[in-house]
Amino acid sequence: MQDVFDKVAEVRKQIEEAAIGSSVELEAFRVRFLGSKNILKDLFSAIKEVPNERKKEFGQLINEVKSLAESVFQEKSVLFADTNKQSARQIDLSLPAVTRNQGAMHPITLVREEIVHILERIGYVVAEGPEIEDDWHNFTALAMPDNHPARDMQDTFYIQTNPDILLRTHTSNVQIRVMEKQEPPIRIIAPGRTYRNETISARAHCIFHQVELLYIDEHVSFADLKQTLLYLAQELFGSQTKIRLRPSYFPFTEPSAELDVSCFICNQQGCNICKHTGWVEIGGAGMVDPAVLEACSIDPDKYSGFAFGMGLERMAMLKWQINDIRLFSENDLRFLQQFEGR
Ligand code: DAH
Numbered sequence: 504m505q506d507v508f509d510k511v512a513e514v515r516k517q518i519e520e521a522a523i524g525s526s527v528e529l530e531a532f533r534v535r536f537l538g539s540k541n542i543l544k545d546l547f548s549a550i551k552e553v554p555n556e557r558k559k560e561f562g563q564l565i566n567e568v569k570s571l572a573e574s575v576f577q578e579k580s581v582l583f584a585d586t587n588k589q590s591a592r593q594i595d596l597s598l599p600a601v602t603r604n605q606g607a608m609h610p611i612t613l614v615r616e617e618i619v620h621i622l623e624r625i626g627y628v629v630a631e632g633p634e635i636e637d638d639w640h641n642f643t644a645l646a647m648p649d650n651h652p653a654r655d656m657q658d659t660f661y662i663q664t665n666p667d668i669l670l671r672t673h674t675s676n677v678q679i680r681v682m683e684k685q686e687p688p689i690r691i692i693a694p695g696r697t698y699r700n701e702t703i704s705a706r707a708h709c710i711f712h713q714v715e716l717l718y719i720d721e722h723v724s725f726a727d728l729k730q731t732l733l734y735l736a737q738e739l740f741g742s743q744t745k746i747r748l749r750p751s752y753f754p755f756t757e758p759s760a761e762l763d764v765s766c767f768i769c770n771q772q773g774c775n776i777c778k779h780t781g782w783v784e785i786g787g788a789g790m791v792d793p794a795v796l797e798a799c800s801i802d803p804d805k806y807s808g809f810a811f812g813m814g815l816e817r818m819a820m821l822k823w824q825i826n827d828i829r830l831f832s833e834n835d836l837r838f839l840q841q842f843e844g845r
Pocket of ligand 1: 672673674675715716753756786787788789809810811812813
């Protein structure tokens with residue numbers, strides 16, 4: 504029986520000696536001595552063990568200890584309320600603000616938007632086509648029938664074992680998609696993701712982006728192509744920019760050309776980017792082959808046109824002198840944050 508009285512004395516001692524130095528410790532104190540399952544309630548239920556003549560004494564003792572806990576709690580609460588007020592007065596207005604991260608556009612998005620805006624100003628509209636494509640739209644209609652050697656240059660990803668379904672190797676499929684549906688005049692720009700089964704390195708990736716241009720109307724000539732490319736190059740790299748068209752070969756254009764622009768890094772003085780030639784290659788172009796128009800039921804005697812294709816990674820790498828194509832798809836914030844506010 505003495506035990507129960509000892510226990511109450513022990514609890515009183517704990518309350519008197521409680522170290523309350525913070526609001527967290529104050530809350531722990533409240534839960535232990537005044538909360539809904541407090542330690543005093545347990546003790547009070549032990550009153551059964553106390554002989555009748557001492558029950559009153561025991562009850563008073565518990566009540567005293569309870570009031571003690573309440574007054575300690577009151578006292579300390581006031582103390583902590585005070586320190587809160589004090590710290591509010593101590594806000595340091597000279598501290599740097601907590602900044603909010605705005606996020607940035609991806610560099611590929613930035614060059615895509617820039618090119619799209621330049622061409623929209625001369626009447627081009629954005630067109631889209633599927634990334635999972637069939638053989639006809641990616642190859643055959645573009646004058647690359649089965650066994651055509653040009654297919655080898657575009658190491659293709661096929662979907663499972665079906666040789667007819669593949670991931671498009673270029674955005675030229677959109678030329679076919681649009682010409683099948685729309686009568687000339689056609690003036691489209693088709694940006695999009697493309698895929699090739701390439702070994703990933705600093706210079707090549709299996710996923711990349713292209714922009715495709717297609718213009719079909721009556722009497723479209725090579726001069727129109729050249730003037731459009733000059734406009735595009737000068738808008739992208741500055742009004743001093745010169746262009747050069749080198750004869751080339753693409754199955755779906757005749758004649759075909761590769762487009763070089765005068766090196767905007769060194770102003771044709773010679774640098775690493777242009778490999779001291781003064782020129783950098785930015786894309787392929789040509790007059791749409793009559794066979795391609797025919798494949799889309801467009802009359803090649805009435806209509807002619809040109810097409811142009813360029814890689815967006817290459818553009819971004821030239822623009823910002825980025826030396827590793829893998830950076831575009833690694834999502835490294837240290838890289839991406841450098842494009843904030845552009
Ligand atoms: N599709 C070609 C490629 O991926 C690029 C290209 C060349 C597109 C000439 C064209 C073009 O529209 O006329 O290599």
